[in-house]
Amino acid sequence: MTSRLRILHCLSTREFAGTERHLAELSAIQAQSHDVTLLLDRNTVDPLTGGDISGFLCPEVKVVRAGRAGYLPALASELRSGRHDIVHTHLGRASARVSWLRRAGLAGSVPVVATLHTSYRGRSYGAHDGLVCIASWQQEALPEKQRDASALIPNWTVPPASTxxxxxxxxxxxxxxxxxxxxxxxxxxxxxxxxxxxxxxxxxxxxxxxxxxxxxxxxxxxxxxxxxxxxxxxxxxxxxxxxxxxxxxxxxxxxxxxxxxxxxxxxxxxxxxxxxxxxxxxxxxxxxxxxxxxxxxxxxxxxxxxxxxxxxxxxxxxxxxxxxxxxxxxxxxxxxxxxxxxxxxx
CATH class of the missing domain: 3.40.50.2000 (Glycogen Phosphorylase B;)
Structure with missing residues (x-):
């Protein structure tokens, strides 16, 4: 029997667009067989549209919110907690903060991967153990070291639930x-x-x-x-x-x-x-x-x-x-x- 993983997803955005939908759907299917935690900002509501990932999350996904001190302290606490087997970051803000903590020796020993929802940037992703590319142009543009530690896994679509x-x-x-x-x-x-x-x-x-x-x-x-x-x-x-x-x-x-x-x-x-x-x-x-x-x-x-x-x-x-x-x-x-x-x- 495959062991149950303790997965921490990290996202720091205030909107509900393609990346947020991707993460809501991925975390929901992972929560069927793994323990899934999602670290979010204290406020995730888009001030323009009102879009918010919170309304699209599976109840089985544990949500942790950053406190008044901000996302970085909450992230550091989760990385050093020993509660997670793998950390998966999404987009630049969360990914760059993980990279900074790792370079500063403040991230513990938990392995860290990221999904590239946009372009690769060394500042954001250079300290990650592995990268998931959603399209071939991303993988082709990676530095050789990161390319060897990457996988090409396209996004998906879900058939409509309505009749x-x-x-x-x-x-x-x-x-x-x-x-x-x-x-x-x-x-x-x-x-x-x-x-x-x-x-x-x-x-x-x-x-x-x-x-x-x-x-x-x-x-x-x-x-x-x-x-x-x-x-x-x-x-x-x-x-x-x-x-x-x-x-x-x-x-x-x-x-x-x-x-x-x-x-x-x-x-x-x-x-x-x-x-x-x-x-x-x-x-x-x-x-x-x-x-x-x-x-x-x-x-x-x-x-x-x-x-x-x-x-x-x-x-x-x-x-x-x-x-x-x-x-x-x-x-x-x-x-x-x-x-x-x-x-x-x-």
Whole structure:
């Protein structure tokens, strides 16, 4: 019988985006057979959207909050406690603090690994024992020493828990709310509204594409660029902003196609979710998207290209639903590979 592990996950963020969802899902499946603790900041609520990982955590996951003194003292206490067999950090803030404590000799002897949700930085990850890369571009960019101590384990998507009838009802309700005309095509885009996501270029491409009168672009999400994007779309009733939504990925049932215009996408979780929903997709060939669509080059367009994105929108307008092979992206297989990676060190 495989021994039960005592796992500590470390995350220091105030939002609920792809990384937070990843960790909530991973910790939940790990808690079925291991003792899982999650160290979080004292406050994890996004002040802009209200998103918070707390509402998505499995009850079996023990949550430890940093105190008034801050995240670093709480982290040091957990590392030296002897209560954990493996420490798994996520994103730069938590990872850099672990690296600092290890270099200062204040972290005890517990092995430490990290998932690279973005780019590798020596300051944040150079003192870790091992690294999980979610996309091949990350692993290829690692220094040789870190590459030898890494594993490529892609993110995953979870099949919708809702019934076909519930998704059909949601589709009808949302399309009515968005005032989609009968027979209208809805092309969706989603993500935090920041420069890297390139939604400004998407709006330019939408205007240039001159699609059919009943076709709509629905943009889900919030962020610092939202006001500027809405200004760019002013006077265009065919561009709809929904704001931050908590009903993803079920909401994808309301769409007919999906587009990802990012300049760089570390992995592309929202793309996976769109594929799980059976949508035809178009995405810029940047970062982890190239791994996901390696067998579907017809769905890729050049990054940061107005003309390529315009042509991609035109193709999506007439594209049929598409059934994708999602077997590579199941959480059970990924969790097993993560556990095997842990056992290299403990």
């Amino acid at each position: 076909c009838e519930a998704r059909a009802a949601l589709r009808e309700r949302m399309r009515r709310e968005w005032r989609i005309p009968d027979g209208g095509v809805v092309i969706g885009a989603a993500g935090r509204m920041v420069e890297e996501k390139n939604f400004g270029l998407l709006i330019q491409a939408w205007k240039q594409a001159e699609l059919k009168p009943g076709t709509r672009l629905v943009m889900m999400g919030d962020g610092p660029e939202r006001d500027a994007l809405q200004q760019a779309a002013q006077g265009r009733p065919d561009i709809i902003f929904t704001g931050y939504r908590t009903d993803m990925p079920d909401l994808l049932a309301a769409f007919d196609a999906f587009i990802v215009p990012s300049r760089h996408e570390p992995f592309g979780l929202v793309l996976l979710e769109a594929m799980e929903a059976g949508l035809p997709v178009c995405a810029t060939a940047a970062g982890g998207v190239k791994d996901i669509l390696a067998d579907a080059p017809d769905c890729l367009v050049a990054p940061d290209s107005l003309e390529a994105l315009t042509e991609g929108l035109r193709r999506l307008e007439s594209a049929a639903p598409r059934q994708w092979d999602m077997s590579r992206y199941r959480i059970g297989a990924a969790a097993s590979r993560v556990e095997a990676f842990y056992r290299r060190y403990c």
